[in-house]
Amino acid sequence: MDYGDKDLQEFRQQWEEEISGRGCSNRGKGSSWEERSSKRRRRQEGPGPGCHGDGESPGSEPDAPAARSPPPHNYLRLAVSLLEGRTSPLRDRIQSAGRRGSRRGAGKPGEGGGGPAGRTAQGPGGGQRESLLDQLISDLNEINEIPFFDIDLPYELALRIFAYLGRTELGRCAQVSKTWKVIAEDEVLWYKHCLKEGYKTKADIGDFIGWKAVLRDSLEKEQTLQTNWKNRIGAASQLHYDVGGILCDVNSCNEMIVSGYTSGDVRMWDISTWDSSALYLETSRSSAELGLQPHVSFVRINSTIAVAAYKGGAVDIWSTVLGREPIHRYQHSQDIQAIAVTIESAAVATSSCYRIRLESSDQRGYWQTACQFELQKLVGSLQFLPNGLNRDGNETLLAAAEDTVYLLKPDTEPKVLHSIYGNTVTCLEVSSNRVACGVRNVGWIMSDGNKVHIYCLQTAQPLSTLGNALGDFTCVNLRDSPPYLAVTGNKDRKVRVYDLRTSKAVISLYGHQLGVSCVQMDDWKIVSGGEEGLVCVWEQRMGTKLWEMHSRHPVRHLRFSAHTLITANIPNEKCPRGASIMDDDLTAHRRHRGIIYVYDFSVNKSAPVLPICCSSYDEDVGYNYNIALSMPYDRIR
Numbered sequence: 315m316d317y318g319d320k321d322l323q324e325f326r327q328q329w330e331e332e333i334s335g336r337g338c339s340n341r342g343k344g345s346s347w348e349e350r351s352s353k354r355r356r357r358q359e360g361p362g363p364g365c366h367g368d369g370e371s372p373g374s375e376p377d378a379p380a381a382r383s384p385p386p387h388n389y390l391r392l393a394v395s396l397l398e399g400r401t402s403p404l405r406d407r408i409q410s411a412g413r414r415g416s417r418r419g420a421g422k423p424g425e426g427g428g429g430p431a432g433r434t435a436q437g438p439g440g441g442q443r444e445s446l447l448d449q450l451i452s453d454l455n456e457i458n459e460i461p462f463f464d465i466d467l468p469y470e471l472a473l474r475i476f477a478y479l480g481r482t483e484l485g486r487c488a489q490v491s492k493t494w495k496v497i498a499e500d501e502v503l504w505y506k507h508c509l510k511e512g513y514k515t516k517a518d519i520g521d522f523i524g525w526k527a528v529l530r531d532s533l534e535k536e537q538t539l540q541t542n543w544k545n546r547i548g549a550a551s552q553l554h555y556d557v558g559g560i561l562c563d564v565n566s567c568n569e570m571i572v573s574g575y576t577s578g579d580v581r582m583w584d585i586s587t588w589d590s591s592a593l594y595l596e597t598s599r600s601s602a603e604l605g606l607q608p609h610v611s612f613v614r615i616n617s618t619i620a621v622a623a624y625k626g627g628a629v630d631i632w633s634t635v636l637g638r639e640p641i642h643r644y645q646h647s648q649d650i651q652a653i654a655v656t657i658e659s660a661a662v663a664t665s666s667c668y669r670i671r672l673e674s675s676d677q678r679g680y681w682q683t684a685c686q687f688e689l690q691k692l693v694g695s696l697q698f699l700p701n702g703l704n705r706d707g708n709e710t711l712l713a714a715a716e717d718t719v720y721l722l723k724p725d726t727e728p729k730v731l732h733s734i735y736g737n738t739v740t741c742l743e744v745s746s747n748r749v750a751c752g753v754r755n756v757g758w759i760m761s762d763g764n765k766v767h768i769y770c771l772q773t774a775q776p777l778s779t780l781g782n783a784l785g786d787f788t789c790v791n792l793r794d795s796p797p798y799l800a801v802t803g804n805k806d807r808k809v810r811v812y813d814l815r816t817s818k819a820v821i822s823l824y825g826h827q828l829g830v831s832c833v834q835m836d837d838w839k840i841v842s843g844g845e846e847g848l849v850c851v852w853e854q855r856m857g858t859k860l861w862e863m864h865s866r867h868p869v870r871h872l873r874f875s876a877h878t879l880i881t882a883n884i885p886n887e888k889c890p891r892g893a894s895i896m897d898d899d900l901t902a903h904r905r906h907r908g909i910i911y912v913y914d915f916s917v918n919k920s921a922p923v924l925p926i927c928c929s930s931y932d933e934d935v936g937y938n939y940n941i942a943l944s945m946p947y948d949r950i951r
Contacts, residue, residue, distance in 0.1 A: 472497050481507060481529075501525050508532070539877055539915055543839065543851070546861045548915035554907065555581050560889075561908030562610045564871040564882035570634060571880060572615040572622075573910060576888050578607025580622045580630075582615070582637065585878065585912055595620065595632050596639055609888060612653040619660050623650040629664055631673075631681070642681040644673060654696035654711070661709050665693035670713060670722065684709070685724040691715035695742045699771065712749060714739040719751050721774065731774055732767055740764075745792035747771050748814075750800060752787030766790055766802055768814060778817040781810065789832050796837055803830030809842045809852070811835065821857055825850050832872040841879065843869025849881050867908050877916035884908045 467475075476484065476497055488498035504525035508514050513532040514522070522528050542548055558575030565572055569586040572595075580595040597607065608625040615621070619641075620632045627646030632638075646666035654663045660675035661684070670687040695714040711722040712731070719732040719739060732739070732751055741752040749769045755762055763782040770777050781787065785805030792800050798814045809830055811821035826844035833842040839860075840852040847865040849872070852858065863881075871882035885908050 469497070473500055473502065476500070476503060477506065499526060504529055536876070540838065542915040544853070544860050548913055551585075551912045551914075553583055553910040553912060555579065556907075560887075560906055561882070561884050561910070562888065563613045564884065564910055565614050566871070566873050566880050567615045567617060568875075569878070570615055570617075570620075571910065571912075572613045572620045573882070574610025574613040574622050576609045578610060578624065580610060580613065580620075580632075582620055582632075582634070585880075585914075593637050595622070595630075595637060597622075597624075597630055611650055614653055614655040614662075616655050617658055619655065619662070621653065621655055621662050623653050623664060625649060627666055629653075629662070629673075631662060641679075642673070642675075644671070644683075646671070652693055652696040652713075654698050656698045656709060657700065659709070661698070663696050663698065663709075663711055665696055665713065668692065670696070670711070672709065672711065672724070674709065687711075687713075687720075687722050687728060689713065689715050689720065689728065691718060694739070697742055697744045699744060700746050712742060712744055714742045714751060717753075719749070729774070731769055732776075740786045741788060741790050743790045743792045744771075748777065748792055750790045750792050752790055752802070754786050764804075766800070766812075768800070778814055780812045780814075780817055781819070783808075783810075785829065788829055791834050795835050799835070801833050801835040801840060803833040803842060805829035807844070809833055809840060811840070811854070821854065823850075823852055823857060823859075825852075825859055825862070831869050834872060834874060836874075841872060841874055843872045843881060845869075847883055863911070865909060865911075866905060877914060879911075879913040879915070881911045882908070883911075 476487065479487065479498075484498045484503060488495040501519060501524075505519045508525055508529045511529065511532070513529065519525070553571065553573070555573070555575060557577070558579045558581070559577040560575065562574045562576055564574075569584060571583040571585060573581050573583075575581075578597060580597070582593045582595055584593070608628070610622055611625050612623040613621065615634065618634060620634055621629065623629050627648055627650055629644050629646070629650070630640040631642040632640050646664065646669075648666045650664050650666050652665045655661065662673045664671055664673075668689050668691070670689065670693060672684045672686070673681055674684045675681050693713050693715045697712040699710040699712065708724045711720075713720045713722055713728075717734055717737050717739060718730060719742065721729040721731045723729075731749065732753075734753060736756050737753045738756075739751050740754050741750075743750045747770065749771060750766055751769075752766050753764060755764050763784050764786055765782060766780040766787055768777045768780065769775065780800065781802065781804075783804050783806055785807075787802050787804050789803040790800060791802075795801055799820075800812045800814060802810050802812065804810065807824060807826045807829060809821075809823040809825075810819045812818065813820050821840075823840065823842070826842070826846065826848055828845035831843050831845050833840065835841070835854065838854050840854055842850050842852070844850075845868045847867055847869060849863040849865075849869055851860045851862070853860055865883040867883040867885045869881055870884040871880070873880045885906060887906075
């Protein structure tokens with residue numbers, strides 16, 4: 315073995331000098347030392363104690379003078395082997411011991427010490443030779459036990475090799491030696507593992523000390539959250555506005571919630587602070603205007619702006635940071651039928667009748683009309699494409715108009731992505747690279763049911779067709795679903811999960827009394843809301859219902875994150891019979907209002923049982939049914 319070490323070269327030179335001196339002293343004898351050592355090696359490496367390479371029996375002595383000569387020193391053979399670079403002396407010693415053990419086991423009792431394999435090289439000064447041999451082997455062992463990263467590889471290259479290992483392999487490598495432990499617990503390795511698992515994605519490597527502990531704590535919190543979700547352990551809160559009339563629309567983004575009411579009021583909540591008080595967003599209408607404010611038709615929110623569209627075509631835009639006063643307002647000539655906001659940037663798209671209008675803000679904060687589109691059909695749904703797909707920097711829209719889906723880009727003609735004559739598009743969803751649209755089939759073939767068509771955004775080509783249901787597909791979720799999976803809700807009261815690679819349903823869940831209105835899924839659970847007001851939480855792998863919540867009105871909004879669940883039960887009737895909504899009294903009966911529920915399953919919010927009654931009984935003023943129960947069959951605190 316060629317070690318390539320300076321100290322080892324010096325060691326070899328010293329041994330060469332000693333060997334050359336001993337070789338000169340042995341030159342006058344009948345046979346040289348090299349010949350005797352080669353014969354001894356051939357005898358040791360022969361086929362067995364009963365058969366030798368020269369064909370003679372062990373008892374014969376053809377070369378008596380050579381046999382009677384004293385055997386050479388054992389450590390000299392080891393030194394020659396080391397100098398010639400054939401193999402490691404320690405390996406020779408181990409192999410030789412193994413051969414002697416096998417021959418001793420094959421021989422008869424009493425014959426183990428008669429052959430050459432059973433003899434031990436002894437002579438005058440044998441203890442000194444044995445100590446030198448032990449010292450040599452000990453030195454070689456020390457060289458072999460040093461981790462190879464300290465000799466051959468720099469630390470950066472060793473770190474690059476360890477970067478290919480997983481969490482379990484790094485833990486095992488840390489138990490090998492102290493040097494390997496230092497490399498296996500390097501901050502860079504565990505920081506990359508945190509990012510790979512989806513934890514602390516916005517943090518830098520210097521923000522925390524001990525990324526291995528950060529990853530361990532994050533995994534433990536995730537397991538605790540999953541247990542709380544399954545066992546319905548957490549805190550519940552109701553977000554309501556008593557004098558706002560009836561709830562019209564709700565939307566949420568991250569931990570911000572916006573709601574609109576029949577009184578024309580708009581409220582915004584920040585649930586990250588767990589404060590039930592809402593931020594009042596003032597409208598752009600002057601106090602001198604006569605008459606009641608129009609009802610709120612739609613509300614949308616993202617990380618930067620909140621938008622509300624009113625009956626009559628007015629649109630107000632607020633900043634989520636500044637709040638209160640609107641930063642922009644524009645007007646349509648007719649009622650607004652669909653609205654959409656981008657995920658991160660400040661851009662709003664609204665449709666009224668056949669016209670679509672896109673409003674955006676520049677870098678200085680000035681709002682302007684980016685473009686307008688005129689279609690030949692009534693627009694029923696709008697969706698913005700993710701920002702990563704807008705290569706030219708302009709926002710791209712998807713519009714579902716009756717039986718056609720358009721791809722709209724500024725300064726270009728509308729492009730038809732999907733069109734089947736007479737088959738109305740019932741739902742629309744867009745992800746990072748796919749578009750899904752539910753289609754109602756009205757053809758002559760009765761066995762051909764309703765389907766969901768999947769298209770590729772880059773090529774605008776169809777990828778697959780899902781389902782063959784009798785009912786209309788009311789909702790589909792691609793953006794939050796795991797890769798190659800899509801979850802859908804249907805009016806036939808079933809929740810289905812499809813595999814996009816095979817276009818087949820892998821899970822079918824039945825638990826709603828009426829049609830499914832909204833649905834969302836992640837890696838292990840599915841949450842669905844129905845027209846009857848039922849919210850169901852399902853375990854994806856087993857396909858079983860974990861628990862359910864019921865309210866009076868249909869579930870029109872449902873969003874969940876790792877630790878929160880937001881649902882909104884919005885009434886279908888905005889002016890119900892028997893509701894006393896007058897000019898001087900804007901309150902409505904609680905059973906007509908609708909409600910927003912927020913459930914927090916985080917570790918620091920956990921409780922033995924989910925709190926049920928959210929009324930404090932300390933209110934100075936109250937109305938009928940102001941005792942609001944979150945769910946039936948539970949205790950009142």
